[in-house]
Amino acid sequence: MSTSAILQTRDLQAGYGGRPVLSNVDFELRTGEVLCLIGHNGAGKSTLLKVLFGLIARQGGEILLDGKRLAQVEPRAMTAAGVALVPEGRGVFPGLTVAETMRLGLWAAGVPETERGARLDWVLSVLPMLRTLMERRAGTLSGGQQQMVSIGRALLSRPRCLLMDEPSIGLAPKLFQDLLQPIRALQREHGMSILLVEQNVKEALKISDRVVVMKSGALIHETLPDTLTGDNAKLMELY
């Protein structure tokens, strides 16, 4: 695994309406790794993801992509540069079928019309379960199936970097386990760099290469998953 960073922040500050949430965050997602970001509710994990993707503006510091400082960070440019976000809470339109959702996603990702068929085929090869769901309305799907749709939609831009915000939310443990394998495969077989924000630490650590812990808007610890698995006491100490 290369140790160069695909996404990086230096002294990053961000918040809402003048209220600071992130303070002096030096963060690094390395090329080709699955990085697990953990921390309590309200620690600022989603805020970091949103700033990295340009959904909220930074108030200070720098964001670097491939080692280059970005003057402006906004979702369209990040998508074009190969970064995709799977938002918390899935965000699928309940009234649309999966096929319609994918068509909309291909258009939104700016995939040229001649490439759309092949692109969808690629996504379906990564998430084969979606094939059987294409004519179903998203609102009639289970939580895990909706999460699969949401990930599939994010993959339509064929990103090299995937930011995932709590994919386990609302899922039974077994469904989350089923979801983790395709995530690991994206990294192993397609060389994707993946940032996984998770509360379901025990499961998420099984597919992670590195772990960082956030508390009150600051990164307080970095470690390897091996040092935490099976050792709940150590994990609890971090919080």
Ligand SMILES: Nc1ncnc2c1ncn2[C@@H]1O[C@H](COP(=O)(O)OP(=O)(O)OP(=O)(O)O)[C@@H](O)[C@H]1O
């Ligand atoms: N849209 C918003 N407007 C104002 N404050 C917000 C907004 N979104 C989040 N916050 C606040 O920012 C802080 C960090 O929230 P954030 O969602 O980043 O935490 P988190 O670590 O992702 O938590 P969770 O695990 O519960 O999703 C919290 O105090 C939260 O109340």
